[in-house]
Amino acid sequence: MAISGIEIYKMLPKTNCKDCGFPTCMAFALKLAAKQVELSACPHVSEEAKAQLAASSEPPVRLITLESDGHKLEVGNEVVLFRHEKTFYNKPGFFFLVKDSEEPAAITARVKEIDAFAVNYVGIDLTVDGFAVKSEGEGAALAAAVEAVRAGTKRPLILIGDDPQVLSAGLGKLDGEKTLIATATPENWEAMTDLAVAHKASLVVTAGSLDELAELTPKIKEKGLPNLVLDPQVSNFNDGVVKNTILRRMALAKNFRPFGFPIIAYPYKAGVPEVEIALATQAITKYAGFIVLENFAPETFYGLLVLRENIYTDPQKPIQVQPGVYEINQPSPEAPVMVTTNFSITYFSVANEIESSGLPGFLLVADAEGMSVLTAWAAGNFDAEQIAKDVKRFGVEEKISHKSIILPGHVAVLSGELEEELPGWEIKVGPREAVDLPAYLKQVA
């Protein structure tokens, strides 16, 4: 169980010297109990207390960092089981599998294509995070495959194999990088640990059962390697939920240190593209930190990238889009002007409906503090004054040959005031719901 603030306080110097940046030792103790500060912020704590507190001051799910030339991926540091309780912090990394039995030229070509893939979603370019190179033979083959991969990408790598000597040949090609190697087992863990330590790599650990896994990770930590990733051997949907839930619940709710690490998922093992996508979907929703895929297709990878963005969005913050004028379906100056708010879902549903109507239009996204139409109106963030201000600020008048603007049906009451704010403009009232926009636009067009 996690140590309470009071228990921590008893171990601190109790001098209230403020060197930690907190007014009292008690205040610091409470922050430490909530895992919001590091123990090292107190310079006066005794060695004995340090040792005792070390376990409880660690994050419940260790942060694992992969790094290569110009790229860095951080996974872990999660604190909740359900995203609404706070947020999921570090998005799982997507890695595509490469086998060292493939021709080097083919490897480079495949890696280049995937590496270059970037799809835009709400203004962000989404990409793959790295590649997993799987050994199926000798060290020389792995080393050659790693070189072929490096000819196509600079992103971080995972090396997969069970022979430490073979993996060593691959790691030899990745000097100065922070790699993840897989997989340590109850049989090979000592040599694997030595290898990971020597190369500053993180290590994936697995065992035949969760019981054995819980016995194995402390041994590896003891041997000097704290950067571990758990492979619970998920091969299907049901054990994906069950095993990942057990691991994450024990790490968070029970502060069970042997499971305090990110989880790796291998949806590619399904061997069937559509099952791979479905298992990856589950991995995103259920606690995976690294997700290894094999089948690359833009049309399916796009969906997985978007799901990851969505699930890892901070639920406390409304997501906002940039206020401004958005041109949809190449509008000419005669095209209608509609107004909505900058709450991203409101924006996307409206923009999406205009887009799918096939009719051109201007969408004025007013700055309503990221709230939906009704909420913003109720909160006074979406009124005639604000709309008129944004009409001027974003130069709507210069883009169009008419002077009329369409209000969302939910705020029809604003028409009168808006006429006063925008003299000479015709104020129209559109439908309440975005879904009715296409029909409305066909009518007014």
Added chain:
Amino acid sequence: MALELPKDKWSGSVQEVVIGATAADGGTRTAAVTVGGETTMPFVHFEAETPNRPVLALEIKDFRPNDWSTLLLDVWGEATNDPGAWAKAAEEAGADLLLLSLSLTDPEGNPNTPEAAVKAAKAVLEGSGLPLMVYGPGQAEVDNELLVPVANACQGERIVLGICEDKNYRTLVATAMANGHLVVGRAPMDVNLSKQLNILIKDAGLPLDRVLMDPTTGALGYGIEYGFSVMERLRLAALRGDAMTQSPMSVNVGFETWKTKESKVGDDVPETWGDWEERAISWETITAITLIEAGADIVILRHPESLKRVRAAIDNLITAPELS
């Protein structure tokens, strides 16, 4: 050593609800569908088994829709011109139940009529033995005008009438009570609003074993995270014993995903979006599986291939794994 599994202790459970009536129960359905009854978070098998699997509905229309993606119109083909044939095709595609969603107008643009709605519902009941949900076009007066006669004509079939909202539920609840049907209530992605609507429906006299709730979701990329979290919160509240959150959850994934640009159209989209048909099916499948992981009991879909893929995931999800 043996790990002590981290089991949560819950005091509540999801209400069990039966949709559809067989001859033995005064209807004509070949089998009824039971949803709900869960006593754990989704598929946490080491706490308790999942008593009823999430079920999959396919949506069909009374008239060939003019606003559906051509991918859907092509895959259902001629059947879209005949609700009875469409129902049969949907049953053959593997649906557990059907959603007949009534149109606002006929293909010529004339307002839909109670006679036409009843005719379509009857055709669907003839065409397939699956339990049925019937939704109005989504405008309060029209919904009531069309659904009351449908409810009367389907008396005893234990169909689900929808959609009840806070401003329009009395008529639907009354006709559901009079004819032995169920209702689905929808609130806009908010735990408290879902609760309040359930209170209204219950106070209007419908027992809770005849109520489903639609917490509303967005599609992948269009607010799915709100649906995901509100469903997790509703399930947690249900397990903690809040009776007004214990209705099984139904989500209309087909409706939400097939209006997104990613699914609806194949032209004039970024090249990085890849193949249209596979993208559309993935969009529907990913949305469905994500919400099933969050606790959906009924998922309404539109494409038969999505149904196949989601079905495969569910088949596996509901069986307890070996924890060696």
